[in-house]
Amino acid sequence: MKKLDKLIIKTFLGPFVATFFVTLFVLVMQFLWKYIDDLVGKGLDTPVIIELITYTSANLVSLALPLAVLLSSIMTFGNLGESFELVAIKSSGISLLRFMRPVLYCCITIAVLAFLFNNYVMPVANLRAKSLLYDITNSKPAFNIKAGVFYTDIPDYTIKVAEKEKDNKTIHQVMIVDHSPGGGDKLILAKKGEMILSNDKRFLYFILEDGWRYEERGNRNFNQPGDLIRLGFSQYKKAFDLSSFAFSRLDMGLFASNQQMLNVRQLDKAIDSLREQEKLFSRTVNVYITSRFPFGQWKDTGWLATAPPAKVQHFKDMIPEDAKRFVIERTEQSIRDGQSNLEGPSKEFQDKHNTLILHKVEWQRKFTLAFSCIVMFLIGAPLGSIIRKGGLGTPLIFAVAFFVIFNIFFMTGEKMARKDVMATWSGMWLSNIVLMPIAVFLIVKAMNDSNLFNKEFYVRIFNRIKKFFQRYIIKPTT
Numbered sequence: 477m478k479k480l481d482k483l484i485i486k487t488f489l490g491p492f493v494a495t496f497f498v499t500l501f502v503l504v505m506q507f508l509w510k511y512i513d514d515l516v517g518k519g520l521d522t523p524v525i526i527e528l529i530t531y532t533s534a535n536l537v538s539l540a541l542p543l544a545v546l547l548s549s550i551m552t553f554g555n556l557g558e559s560f561e562l563v564a565i566k567s568s569g570i571s572l573l574r575f576m577r578p579v580l581y582c583c584i585t586i587a588v589l590a591f592l593f594n595n596y597v598m599p600v601a602n603l604r605a606k607s608l609l610y611d612i613t614n615s616k617p618a619f620n621i622k623a624g625v626f627y628t629d630i631p632d633y634t635i636k637v638a639e640k641e642k643d644n645k646t647i648h649q650v651m652i653v654d655h656s657p658g659g660g661d662k663l664i665l666a667k668k669g670e671m672i673l674s675n676d677k678r679f680l681y682f683i684l685e686d687g688w689r690y691e692e693r694g695n696r697n698f699n700q701p702g703d704l705i706r707l708g709f710s711q712y713k714k715a716f717d718l719s720s721f722a723f724s725r726l727d728m729g730l731f732a733s734n735q736q737m738l739n740v741r742q743l744d745k746a747i748d749s750l751r752e753q754e755k756l757f758s759r760t761v762n763v764y765i766t767s768r769f770p771f772g773q774w775k776d777t778g779w780l781a782t783a784p785p786a787k788v789q790h791f792k793d794m795i796p797e798d799a800k801r802f803v804i805e806r807t808e809q810s811i812r813d814g815q816s817n818l819e820g821p822s823k824e825f826q827d828k829h830n831t832l833i834l835h836k837v838e839w840q841r842k843f844t845l846a847f848s849c850i851v852m853f854l855i856g857a858p859l860g861s862i863i864r865k866g867g868l869g870t871p872l873i874f875a876v877a878f879f880v881i882f883n884i885f886f887m888t889g890e891k892m893a894r895k896d897v898m899a900t901w902s903g904m905w906l907s908n909i910v911l912m913p914i915a916v917f918l919i920v921k922a923m924n925d926s927n928l929f930n931k932e933f934y935v936r937i938f939n940r941i942k943k944f945f946q947r948y949i950i951k952p953t954t
Contacts, residue, residue: 549856557864858922
């Protein structure tokens with residue numbers, strides 16, 4: 477490796493690491509903003525939040541790498557062009573492609589590492605992140621009784637307090653309705669009370685003062701009225717079980733069969749199994765059709781033995797009048813039976829086919845996102861050498877613009893592939909297919925020192941067009 481290669485690689489790696497973590501941070505913030513309603517108010521511990529952010533960050537690495545490569549390559553070659561180092565290198569006889577080669581090798585290495593990460597790390601991170609997010613979104617909000625509002629989150633209980641002091645413990649005008657099965661509703665009314673949470677946060681104790689407890693006993697199904705019991709108390713202690721509010725984790729094995737949780741080898745195995753199931757459906761339907769409608773097994777060529785009729789008759793006209801009604805009813809009944817018997821297998825076949833498409837999409841994704849790192853470099857390097865601007869200003873604008881284009885075509889292609897509008901390979905590779913000609917165009921322009929993004933170049937063109945119009949189109953008036 478020559479000193480020039482070491483120089484360009486060191487110049488590239490610094491911005492790449494910085495932009496990668498900045499991009500990853502932005503994507504994580506976007507994720508948190510999306511699920512903020514499901515996370516707030518659940519009483520989650522700090523380790524759970526850190527675990528969720530860690531696994532989410534791992535899932536977003538594959539999306540952050542292409543943007544980081546694009547932005548860092550524009551910054552690297554833009555800085556070299558702005559400081560005229562790129563001009564000095566070209567004047568010494570070194571071509572742009574030779575100058576790009578060490579960074580290209582570096583980006584190929586990043587692409588290979590990205591594929592390995594997508595294949596081995598991301599399925600595990602997806603499994604843990606999806607299961608953890610499911611547990612969080614399905615957990616109950618933290619226990620919080622508000623004054624003047626009926627609280628029904630505790631199973632079999634309805635609680636209302638008229639006033640709640642600032643210490644968040646002392647309550648006034650308390651009403652508790654017990655809907656526990658096995659008897660009539662029980663009502664507790666108290667003028668004052670205090671809420672105390674146990675040390676393990678499993679139980680909530682209401683210590684009530686100066687109140688009454690009402691209970692109805694008897695069978696409501698009979699006309700005979702039951703007994704109403706009223707008990708007064710100066711102090712009464714009521715315990716509530718808060719185990720339903722505790723954050724619980726489901727078995728991650730429930731999510732393990734999803735296509736996002738599989739690597740390439742597992743996806744290949746799953747795809748082969750789904751294809752065999754599709755063939756089994758086809759054989760089952762063919763056997764049913766040929767057994768139900770045996771006339772479909774032979775080609776109807778008997779009419780060729782005789783001369784064709786002068787006038788082609790309709791099928792109904794060929795049936796005798798006394799048997800026409802019977803034949804039509806049997807035909808309609810046979811069609812209805814066949815349709816009802818095929819609706820179930822048809823729906824099941826469509827579900828299996830959609831699952832097969834999702835597995836193919838996920839298989840292609842692991843290669844597409846990795847290869848996009850190379851495509852982004854092939855766009856960023858010549859783009860930076862053309863605009864000749866470093867820093868985070870102009871490069872960030874171009875990087876965001878091209879990444880938006882990449883993301884739009886990537887999402888569109890994936891959506892069309894999922895709906896079976898396009899083949900899975902063409903849909904998932906649509907963004908790279910669209911951006912690759914742009915990369916070739918920019919490389920050609922950069923090798924020829926094009927003024928593609930030079931403002932003065934377009935000002936000169938505008939002035940020439942203006943002079944042309946003034947001389948030949950807009951005639952001077954005398």
